Structures are given as structure tokens and as C-alpha cells.
Amino acid sequence: MNQRIHVGVFRDEASLLSAIAESQERGVRIVDAYSPYPIHGIDARLGIRRSRLTIVCFLGCLTGLAVGLGFQYWSSAVSWPVNVGGKPFDSLPAFVPVGFELTVLCGGLSTAFVLLMRSRLWPGKSSRAVEGVTDDCFALAIARKDASLPAAELPALLERHGAVEVRLEGGS
């Protein structure tokens, strides 16, 4: 559905939030909201689900730990067991530090990687950010859910809440 999206630019957080509130009340589809900083509580209002990055991170950690301990054990007790200082080949306590570091490393890297992937962020991606939204402006992109709402109502809604500018985007 080729939809036309109206983007309203606000000067403050409160205006954005009130615009969101009315849009939801009136059944306007909120495409996204943009802000220069994370707004406390906005995910709940927009109905954004809690991120599942936690799971990714946990799995990353688990993988790191398993690979770390497994490789250490394999390389020192299976691949080529070497007598080092009379210690046993499978000196597990000695493997803990590296196992831990790899846990953290894999967890951290997988979290960051999945964050970028899910958010479609990558080096060189051309930005479609609303002007000013990285400075001191807030923006709300809304679209009609269906034809029940008059098209002109959307810019009006935005302006009612103090949008200093309303733009029309081609939609996705």
C-alpha cells in the first residue's frame, strides 16, 4: 500500500508526547517517533515490545564460554598434550580466566552486532533522519490506517500539538 506519511517536527518532548497521545486516540497509525535523546517511557506509549537483545546476549555469552573452555581443553589435552610444569593436561582451573574473557567477548560482540543488524544500521548507510532531530527537535511520523480519516486531518493533528513543520513523505 503506497501510503503517504506525515512527519511533524516539534520543539519539545511534551508536544511530541501529546501528539502521540492524540494519534493513538484517533486511531492514526504511528510510523515512528524521532528524538535527540531516548525519551523515558516512550516505548510503552508507542507499544514497542521489550527488546530481545537480552536473549541474544545470553546466547552469545554461552557460545563464548563453550568455545573458550572447549578449545582450551581440546588443544591442551587432546590435540597435543604437553607436560607444563607437571600440571595435568586438563588443568581446568587454569582455563577459567580465558573462558570468562571469551564469554564476555562473544556476548558483547553479538549484542552490538545484533543491535546494528536489527536497527538496520551499518557503516555508510545514508541517513533519512528528519532535520534537527539529532539536535533539539522531535518528530512524529504518522499515516492513516485506512481511508476513514481525512487526509488533511493528519497535518492538522500534528500542527495542533505545536509541530513547527509538517512534511509529507512518499511512504514506504
Place this chain on the structure above:
Amino acid sequence: MDRRDRDDLLLPFEDVASSRRGFLQLVGFGITSAGLASCSRGPAVHAVPALEVSRELVPGRAYWIASTCGGCEAGCGVLAKCRDGRPVKLEGLPGHPVSRGGLCPAGQGSILSLYDSRRFDGPQRATSAGHQPASWTAADAELIAAFERVRAAGGRVRLLTGTAHGPSTRTAIRGFLDSFGDGELVVYDPLSVSAIADAHAATHGARILPRYRFDRARTIVSFDADFLSTWISPVEHTAAYTAGRALDADPPRMSRHFQLEARTSLTGCRADVRRRLAPRDVGPALSGLCALLERHAGVAGRLAGADESAPHRGLLERMADELWATRGESLVVAGANDEGVQVLVNHANELLGGYGTTLDLERPSRQRGGDDRALERLGAELAEDSVDVLIVQGANPGYDLGGRLPVDRAKLLVCCAQAPDETTAHAGWVCPEPHFLEAWDDGEPHTGALVLRQPTVPLLRDGRTLRESLARWSGDARSDRELLRDHWRAEVFPRQTARSDFDEFFDRALHDGHVVLPADGPRVSAFRADAVRPLDRAAPPAEGALELVLYAKAGMLDGRHGHNPWLHELPDPVSKITWDNYACLSPATAKSRGLAEGDLVRVDLADGSGAVELPVHVQAGQHDEVVAVALGYGRAGTDRFTAVGPRWLEGRRTVEPGGVIGASAATLVGSAAGRRRFDGAAATVTPVGGAVELAATQDHHSLTLPGSLAPKGHEVREVVFSGSFDDWRADPGGAVHRHALPEDDLWPEDHARATTWGMTIDLARCTGCSACVVGCQAENNVPVVGRDEVLRHREMSWLRIDRYYQGEGDDLRTLHQPMLCQHCDHAPCESVCPVLATVHSSEGLNQQVYNRCVGTRYCANTCPYKVRRFNWFDYPHESELENHSLNPDVTIRTRGVMEKCSFCVQRIQEAKAEAAREGRAVRDGEVAPACQQSCPADAIVFGDLKDPDSRVARLAADPRAYVVLEELNVRPSVRYLAHVHNGASEEHGHGS
């Protein structure tokens, strides 16, 4: 890593000998690395096999040639290990009548002089522009003409030599000199014991030097004689001395050794009872001792009452009692080159019945044949300009005699030195001799015990033995080998009966390195007691003056090894100082004069006849009225060592260009009654301002911790255990403090194995002589790093000898402990290496893999024994030629890697390879690391600890056996056997 280790070394003599005697063909196999062609597809390395195959010489396979050491006159047997046509290592020759398998530091080091690039190549003629090379033909023609003129004119010909020459050379000399109207041989020893021979002339009617049998002595009294380190025949004495202190004999025996000395000698350090005695007191003390012995013997001699005023009277009485109690097995020796003293020594030994047992006159020693009075006469003749020809061989009078023999006054001076020295500078002709490893020769260290020398390598430098030269000059065209064989056929062969075929006899003698002929001792007369006179105490030196004692250092000896970097870097066994000589003062004297270690002083003879500037070394245990200076330093040309060691921003040279290493004390050698006098001259010590650092390898000299820092009850580190013989008999393990370690391991034993290489070091046998240190250096290509690096505590020796003093003055006790990688089963160094460069082998070796090492130095930090050595720089050899002394079986380590004692793993591998080839197991005793091989005292034993029948396993089970720092539970494979002395319990005490 950038140096290919062994193969390049196989290309040895292209530059030095390819034109000579088809040497390249003999060498067999050479490989040249054609540059660094590694970027191309293949490694362009060329291999050049010999054109003619040689049956004996298999490339890469070592062979051994028995010969005789030329490091000094003692005549020890050596086995030269050769690879690819050249000797790479000298080892002791087992079963040798003199050395019994041991070899001293100087002997070990003497291989390096073979590869000395300074050696003369062919004869040199003196010209206005210095020495110019000439051919032997030209030299012979000119010299024969000159000799002819002198002969015709009845001129005076003198041949001045050191001691070492065997029967064949003696015959040649006699023949040559007899052809002149006035030809005479003058022999001198730089470290003269002329007085002993003179004393025997006085008391026994024959100018002989007895052979001392320390193995037969149960009581030994030594006045200043450093017989375990430098005196006459140290290897022989050490072997005999330790044989006389055998705890493993049945019944165990241990001689008691009294040492009365002015300085602190290595021998004094080993003594059971040691007292300080100024040189001027030696005569009175000996007179007193003789008087006491006369009383025991019931002889009324002239010495009666001499004991009344003698110094250390109580000790003298005790010594006399003990000597008398063991009469027939007692031995008194003195180091002083003073006839009066030596006559008293003879008297004491005669009273004690030592002649025939502890002093052998049947096979007297020929290891020192010098006659100081003949030398004095030669000096007079030279001073009168009446010597027409002076031939100098095997000696360097220009240095040894401190310029007091005017060799330049001879009308023709011919020198047979191998390399330029202080005497050749004046020579009209230099007719260089070959190195002892290049030549045929014989010797006679003990009368009737003949030794042989054979070439191990073709001549690297064109030289000719004196024997051959004399033959040429007498018109005899035989080769040197023929001269030697003919002499043996005519003179030696008939004196034996064991073999009837000369070739067989000679080959056997070559194989054994020696032959012992039936005794044919000189006739000595009955003891002439009338020669004995009491010696009074000399007047003390003037106020402020000290008594000068000149001594020799192990390794450097009289200075003949002054161009040997290994021996310069060998720490003195007592002072632990390298690369220098110094003026030793006792701590009390140094303190009273406000002198500290390293302060520069001038030592002046009180009569003004000589002076030398040296740094001070504060020497524990030295007599307060004595200043001791080592001979053998300050050799001309030692500024060659300016290039030794690394050159870098803050690096300081070992010696400045134009300078010399140390200072020559030969100018301080005085003369008394026609004999060279080494001790007792009055000397003043004056500070001249300034100070230098002395490069010692040890900073803290005691097991006692610095006072204010020591924890209560733990003031002494329990590293060396020592106990008396009596205590040992009561409780053989009593001296060792053991720790109760848990039986259980933190982790189960994962590494069961069939073989555990291990070592025992018997501290009761070890004398600290340092032969093992040089042996290890030679075997393992340990680099020389130079004075500055030693000062920075970066010496590279894999094996060091720790020396700990306890007490001071008369109470000084000294302990030596060889310290090397302990090959711990729970090695702390292994766990910390990130790249597995040091790990444990399946045979218990702590392996260091040089090519894996990245050089974190963590292992060295964590080593409790601090035996790991890091390559701080590249340490190149002085010359390409010197590289040929490298052992091709051991990697040369590059900069940035750690190294350490490997238990001579290359020898283990060699033994295993040979065993595999012969389809058998390695036998006990088949593997002897370099340190064990050369140990004259047999203190080191190596083998498989897991084999209950091995010698090392039996020793490791000895109650005296302990491991150093046992409480760390690192489980070393090196076990030390506690030191046992034969003093009273309280004299040495327990626990270090």
C-alpha cells in the same frame, strides 16, 4: 632467527686452509648458504661434498682424539672432540696418570687459542717496518748462516724456554746446543717453584720436585700453597685431594686440611682449619712446627725452642700432634719460593716419614723445571751484551719477567711464539710454533710417565715445532712426526716390556694419550739435616706499608691465557670478579684506610723498584697486613677485547682502544737469593683518586641476610648445608634441614615416565675450581658478553658457582655451590610461558625451545634459582675463525630468546642415537654433561634417577642428598649432597 646453526659451520677452512694440504678435501663436506635467497621459490643452498671420500671422516659425526693439554705445564690428558675435521671441545682423558679424567678451566679454554686470528702465519722477519712474513726456506737459510757464524766464532747461544717439553724435544735441544761451544738451556717458570727443587738439592742432593700425593695424606698442612687451583698441577691435586676425602669409601675417610695463608685462596676456602698468616710469619711458624715435630720424634735438632715465639702457637701444637699421629700419611707443603722455607718443609716431611708415601721421589714431577738462578745468570749475560743468539720458546719473558730480562740485548733473538707478544716485539726472527692441537709432541709430567700429543686438525696457521726447527737448523730433514717416532723408537720403546712391536706400542700410546714406563727414579741421598736452619721473623714492613702477595688466578694463570675471552669472563672462584685484576685488601685494612671496593690505588714496592695502579677489592678472610695482586693481567694487545660484547648507546667498552685488561703485576716480582720472590715484599698502597666498578657476578656474598631486613630466626638462607665429618658419622643426614612436605599432590600425577634425567652434585667434593663453568661455556656455545654486560648482571653462563662467605678473618668459612637449571618437575618457569617455549620432556628435562621463545622473560623472573639467561643482544664472535670453536650440535641463540642449562641434551640425544643404532638401551654413565666430564673432583654425577641401579640414583638416596629450596616443592632433578668438612663441629657449624 637469523643464523643457521650448524651447517654453515661446516664450511670452515676455505679461507684459512683450502690452499694447504688439500684440506678442503679432508674436511669432507661443506655447505654454503648463497645469500638470503628465501624470497625465491627454493632455498638456494649449495652443498659442496669432498671430491675424495674419507673413511674416518663422516660429515656430522664426532670423533675423538686423545692428546695432552697445553694450557699449562701440568700435562693433563685431553680428549679432543672433533667434528668435520676440526676440534670443537676439549675434555678430560679418563685413566690419565696425571689428570684422571678431569680438566681445569684453562685447559678447557685453551681450544679457543687454536682459533685465535692473531696467530702468526709462517715465519716473520724483523724489518724497519715491523715484522714481515717470510718463507721457512728463507728463515732457515738466514738462521743457519747466522748459527754457523756464531759456531765458528765460539759465540754464546742460549735457549730460554718454559718447562713444557718432552723427551724428544729435550734430545733435539741437547743435540743443537752441544753443537755450539757455549750453548746452554735456561728453563724458567713464570710461576716459579724453583726453591722447592733447590731445597731438595740441599736436603736430598738432587734438584727435583717431588710429586705430591694428596690422596695418600690424612693430614695436610699447607702454607700459602694454592694447590687446588693454580699450584703446579691443580687437576691432579684436586683429583687426589678429593680421593683422600672419600665419604663413600669403606671405611669413609677424610683428610684434615690445615691452611695457613696470607690471602684468601680457593684452597684456603676448602680447608678444614684456616688461619691467616703473613708471609713474614711463614718461616717462624714452620720453624715452630718443625721444632714441635722434632720433639715428637725425639730428635734434638737445631730448631729446639723455635716454637716458643712462633705465631699461632696453639694451632701449631695441634697441627704437630695431628701430623704426628698420622705420620707416614702426613704432608706439609708451602707455596713460598724461598729455599729456607722449603728446606723446613722438607725437614717436616722427613720427620713425618712423608718421603716415599705422600711425597713421591721415585717418579718426581717434571711439571715445573725452572731454575731461577740460571735465569738470573742469563740476565747478567744479556746485560753484558755477551749473548749472541737467544732462542725463546714456550715462554714470554718480555712479559713474565716484568721487563727485567733484557732480551733485546741478545745479538739475535729468535722467538717461537704462536702470536705476537711482549717478547716477539724484540725478535729478529719469529719462527712460530703450531698450537698444541695442531702438532705432534710428547711430554713427561712425571718422570717415567710419558704423554703424547697428536694433531687434531691440519695447521690452520703455518707453524713448526721447536723440535722440527732445531732439526732443520741441524741439517736434519725428517718431518716432525718422524722425529718424534724415531725418538720414541730409540729411547722410549726399549724401556718398556709390555709390547714387542713398536708400531703397536706407539699406536697404543697414542690411543691412551700416555704410557707409563717402569720407575727409574733419580738417586737421592739421605736427608741432610744440616741444611735445616730456623727462620726468624723478618722485620715488619715500615709503618703504613703492607706485605705484597702476588698470586695467580685460576684460568688466567701467569698471563699466557691473557688473550682468551672465556677465561677473562670466568669469575674468579673466590672473588667472583671478571675481566680484571685488583689489589686485594682485608676488610679491616680497607676500612682503616678509608678505601672501598673499586677505589683506585697505586701499589708501590717499598724499594721503589716497581709500581702498579689497580682498583681495590675488599677480600674477606685476607690477612690485614697484606695486599694481594694477581699476576697475568695487563697483557699487550688485550685491547682486542674492545670489540667484545654489544655496542649500544649506553654500552661501555671492556677495554679502551690502546689499553690493556687489568695491569701487569709482573713488574712487582722481586728477587731474593737469586730466586723470584712472589710474596713478602714491602709495599705501600696509596689512593690515587677515582674509582672503577669491578665486574663481579655476585653482589651479595653471604647466606646471611642484610641485618636490618632479616626476619627473626631466619637470618640465614638455608641453601647450602654443611656439617663436620664427626657429625656426619653420627648422623649422615644431620646437617640437612628438611621440610615436612605433604605427600599428596594438589593434582594427580599425570606424567608417569620411565626415565628421569637427574644430577647429583657433591658439595663435599666440589672445590669451586670452575672447570665446569668453562666446560659448559665451550660445549654450549655460551657467548662472551664483556665487562660492561657483566657489570649489568647479564653474564650468560648457564652454570655458575655461587660462593658464600660466612664469618671473617680467621673465622672465614667459604662455601661453593654450583648452580644450574634444576630441571624441576614442577617447574615454575614452564607454567608461565605463554607460547610453550619451555615445557617438560617425557624424560624429565626442562626443555627450552629457542626458536619458539618470544622473549617475555617471565620464566627468568619466576625461576627461584635465577639460572635462566636472556640474550639481551646478539653476541658475535670476534672473528670468523673463532666461530669454528662453536659446537655444531648446539644452536646458537639469537637476540631476544631465553636460554639455560639443557643438561647437555645434545649429548643425551647422541647417546640415544648411538644406542638405537646398536639396538640397545642407553647405559648408565654413557651420558656425561660437559660439567661432569671435566670435573676433576668427580663431584657431579648425571644419569637416570628412575633406574635404581644408576650411580646417580644411588647418590640421590644418600642421606646427605637434598634439594635447594625444598620448601617451594618445585621438585628439582638436581640433588646436592651436603658439604662435609673435617673441622670441629663448632668450627663450621650447621645449616649453611
Place this chain on the structure above:
Amino acid sequence: MVLEAPTLAVPAEPRPAATPAALVGGQKSCRDVTQDICAPLERRPTGLWWAAFLGAATLLAIGVASVWYQIATGIGTWGLNRTVGWGFDITNFVFWVGIGHAGTLISAVLLLFRQKWRTSINRSAEAMTIFAVICAGLYPVIHMGRPWLAYWVFPYPNFRGPLWVNWRSALLWDVFAIGTYFTISLVFWYVGLIPDLATLRDRARGLRRRIFGVLSFGWDGSARTWSRYEMACVLLASLATPLVVSVHSVVSTDFATSVVPGWHTTVLPPYFVIGAVFSGFAMVLMLMLIARKVMSFEHYITPAHIQAMCKILVFTGSIVGLAYATELFTAWYSGSPYEQFAFANRIRGPMGWSYAIMVLCNVVAPQLLWSRRVRGSLGMVFLITILVNVGMWFERFVIIATSLQRDYLPSAWSGYTPTMVEVGALIGGFGLFFTLFLLFCRFLPMISMFEIKAVVAEAQHHGHDAKGEEPR
């Protein structure tokens, strides 16, 4: 260096809805924040910056020359010897690792504790961490005898059997700890930078815009992204917090797992971690004081921040003092004569002076911060931060050099005197650190704009003072 009291910056465009907050001085709006923080990056550098940069670059050049000479000639150009195998090299390493710790702590731990006052300093503290870890990582490499083979410490597939590495070696743990620490810190820092890079991108023209465009990953401030972003930051912070503890614990095992008396003690891991926090906070505070002056950030780095940091310093400094005491007690109580001697030697031996410096700088000097007047004097605070850094460097030097100098066998005892080449390597570390830091100040926003904006907005929104969340 005396720093003046904060002066009021003139806002480019006065805003009616300003927030009075002790953590953000002046009356700042979001636009002011953007303007104030971006402005220094968009102007030509000041003379002061140039002077500082040239100074730092000179130090770096000295370091590069020293290290080059050392690698070309040999480790022998350092004053080490057969007994003291580590000196300045590992001292510098541990010192810089320690410095790094504060950055992670400020950004991660304080994030988890929701300490709002961290916002002004966390960015530069994290940058400091990264630069410090770069400096730290260099020393173990150059301290190797053959640094060109340093890659052998990684377990990569090879044709040697394959031959792996020794997982039992604390040095290898270091490789992984430092490597992980660097990677995670870098990721954390960069993720934190993305929104601010987008701000810079949107303010810039031409090439700058293109560069920041690439670097900002196409950030558009979407609420969905913010949501994930905040979660990711919390996760990374949760990972970084145990990491930061583990890193210095692992570094301490370089010493604690070896048998050298004075090293072989279990107190070392906490001792090292707290020391690291201590030195790191001192370094952050020092840099803040400089940056505040040089970059005119008086409104963002306020006396409240400095007060908070000072309190942490006096707290951690006291723990460090306790650690020193514990160490002595342990040595005495152990009954091990080697340990007892090691500490006696440390305090009264030939290098006792270094122990005295350590105690004076680390334990005594920070106690002055109990006084409110001292805390109020920027000059005094600055001086104390420098002293603490000197003291912490000496702490590592004391542990390394004096322990090694005299261990078990008296025959092997020696001393340690650094060479000029070694001093050059030390200087070079500071040169590298300050060069990187100055470049960072110049090209990247030193203060996290989006977080400051959040603080400002929150204060505005709730209408109360953000000072209420000052740390204990």
C-alpha cells in the same frame, strides 16, 4: 595550573525553558548543549590545543625513537638483568591498564547504578580507557625479546603439529583479558558515539558530512532504535562491569601465580582492581580539569562532578592504604621468611625510596581530600590527581622491581637502574596517550550530547533539581 571558577557562557540563542542544574551549569537547552559541545570541533583549533598537541606529539616521537632503537638493538638497551627481568616495561603496562579502568567503571557501573552525574564525563572517560589500553597493550609487545613474533601468543591454526599456546600462563590470560577489554570498551564507546556522530553529521557540510555520515551508520533517532539501543547499552554495561574486575585481576595473576616472594599472594587481585579504580579516577579527574579549561566546558564539568570524583578518590585511596597494610600483615602472618624478607626489603632495602613515594602519594596525599576546602580548590585537586598517578606508577614499580631484585638465592641478587631508552619508552606512553586524547577532543564530541540532553530534559520535565542524584 590554577583553574578559574566556572563562568557563564553566553548562549547563542537564549531559550525560555532553561534548567537550573548543578550537573549542567548555566541555563542550558538541548540546542545549547549541541552548540556548546560541537562548537569546539567546528572551529579551528585554539593555540592552547596546538601547544598541547605538539607537546604530546614530541613525547610520542621520543617514545617511537626509543622503542625503534630498542627493537633494532635488543632488550639490552633497557636496564634489566638476569635477576630483574621486568622493569619499566611491565610497570608501564600495569599502570596503563589501571588507568583504563576508571573509564569503564564510570560508564558501565555508574550507568547500571543510574548515576546521572556520569553523563558529562563518561564519553571522555571511555575514550581514555581505550587510549590507555592501547598504551598498555603496546608494552607487553615491545617488552618481548622478539616482538615481531608476538602473534605467536594467539592460538591460530599452524603447521607445527599444530602447536597451540599455554593456557596456564597468566601472560596468555593477559592477552585475552586485554584483548577482550579493548574490544568491548571500543564497542561500548562507539555504540555510545553513534547518536552524537549523527548530530555532527547533521550539522556538517561537504566532506565532513560524508565522513560523519559513514561513521554514524545512518542513525535517525527512531524510538524503536532508541529502545533497543538503551537495552544494548545496559547489556554491554553489565558485561563490562565484571570484565573490568576480571581484567585487573588477571593482570595481577601475572604476579600472583608466580613463586616470587612479594608477588605470590592472593591479595593481589582485589588490591590491583581497587588500585586501578583509584588511579583511573585520578586520571579522569585530571583530564576533566584540563579539558574543562582547554575546551571551555565549565558548564558541563561542574564543581559537583569534581566533588563527587574527589570523594571517590579519598574512598578508593583509603582502600588502597588498607591493601598495603593487608599485604604487610599477610607477609608477617604467613611465617614465610622469604615473604617477610621481601617486604622488609621493599620498605627498607636499596629501593625503599620508591616504597616511600608510593605510600606518600597513594595513601597520604588523597587524605587531604577529606577537607572540603581542598576539594574546592581546583589547583589542589589537580595536584593530588598528579600525585596519585605518580604514586600508582611507583606502586607497580615497587611490586615488580623490588620483589625481583632480591628473591631466594642471595648469590643472584642484583639491582635495577633504568636506561635512557627505557625512560624514552615511558615518556612515549604518555605521548601516545595525550596525542590520542587531544585528537579525540578535536574530532569527536567529548561529552555525550544525547545523555546530557536527557538529563536536561528530565530536569525540565520533572521540574526538580538533577542534583538530587548526586552520588553518595
Place this chain on the structure above:
Amino acid sequence: MLSALNAKILAVLMLALGAAVLAGTAEVHLPGNHEGYAPVQPIAYSHRLHAGELRIDCQYCHHGAETSRHAGIPSASICMNCHATVTAGFDAVLQERERAEREGREPERIVSSELRKLYDALGLDEDLQPTGASTPIEWVRVHNVADFVYFDHRVHVARGLACETCHGPVQSMERIRQFSDLSMGWCVQCHRDSSVAPETGAGRDRASTDCAGCHY
């Protein structure tokens, strides 16, 4: 969802991976691996002829292998054991004999050009009489174990290891070629596999994987 850019990145990665796999199978070696190295030698000595056709025992020429760590490159004098009389290939000699028969003369001594090099090296003239001017032959060494390895032929020969195990089918090589990669992994793998000694050896001496077995 695979965006266009992602697809591009993936493609590049796949290509790189493919190239790596190809490189692994093709004749591309890592630095230090000289497997297949077969340099031109100063004399075109044929191992195929001598070891293959004529079945001369390896150790007849490389006699050091039994007693020394180096097998050795044979001396020219060993060649002369045969080549004092054999001066050319059999075919050439036969042809000359036929030609001589045709021309009714005594057959001349035929010296092959390669053997001429041997005689030159030994300093032998046309009649194989010594001239005294000999020059050693500079063979190009083919088998170089890595630096800092002490390899000992004698142990391997004593254990009954066939030369071909490491040197490959020498009897079929016209020009000698490095057969194995001589890497440490290659050595170690064989040592691991030989943890039980072959029939000749004593049970206790198994092939060791200790570092000091080769590095000291």
C-alpha cells in the same frame, strides 16, 4: 531481509572464501614450505636411472645415513667407483661400437657431456688421467629442514624407516625433488603415529614428541 548491500558484501566474502579454498589445493605454498622443490643441478644426475633402473642402494652413495646425522652428498670419488670405467650411456657406447665396426677401427672412448663435468671436477683429462686441477662440485641442496632442527638420519635408518617414507619415490625421479613438506607438523604426525616401535627397535624407545628431540 537481504538488502542489496548485504548481498554484495556476502558475494565478496564468498569469493574470498572460494579463492582461499582454491589456494589450499593448488600449488601455492605458505612461506617456508618447499614441497616439490626440484632445482637444476650442476650435473644432470638421474636418480631414476641409478636408484630405479640400476637399483643401487641409497646408502651406497649416501653412506652417512647409517652412522651420522647427515646422509651426506656423495664424494665424486664414489661416482668414480663405477664411472672410472662407465664413461657414457649404454646406447652411446653401442652406437660408437657399431660405427667403429662400420669404419673398421677401434671404438673410441665415448664420454657423455654430463660425465665430462664429473671428470672436470676431479681434474681428469681426456684419458682420465689426473691433471691436478680439481674443483669441487656445487650441488644445490634440495632437502632443508627448517632452521633450528637437529634431524638425525642415523636413528631413522636404525629404526628401519625406508628412505622413501620421507624422500618419496626417488627411484622414479629424473631430477631429485622434495617430496614431503618437511614441516614440523609433518614430522610430529609421523612421530605420533610411531609411538610403537617398528620390529627392529627396543620397546622403550618410541618416537618422541619431546621438543628436545629435535630442538637443542
